[in-house]
Amino acid sequence: MISTAYYVVAGGVPILVHNSCGPDMGAAARAAAKNVPQDATMTAVANIRGTNITEIGNSGASSRPAFLEPEIEEAAADGGQMFGGDAANCAEMRACNALFANHAADFEETFGRPLQLSEVFSAVIFSIGC
Structure with missing residues (x-):
């Protein structure tokens, strides 16, 4: 499971990543880890x-x-997460990116305001094949 934790600064707000956050997300990550691409x-x-x-x-x-x-690109740049201009290989970044890509418009319609990165909790990480 996770052995480290760190914060990413998103528009001045520190966001904790690499952290276990309860059985529901843990179960989701374990299930997802069973159906991942080979690479x-x-x-x-x-x-x-x-x-x-x-x-x-x-x-x-x-x-x-x-x-x-x-929102993800800006936070990655602000938090020093751009590696040679590419933060897109990070599983956490991809999960957060998918939330914004697939749910930000619905969130805004439901709650009457834009989704903020500080409202996203990205955390459960499993190493595949270890």
């Missing part, structure tokens, strides 16, 4: 706090998103 070495689950909305992210070239959502 994935890590899987992560991101959740919008206070909801049941989650997304899975995997490392590896075959799971690379077409682009990073602006």
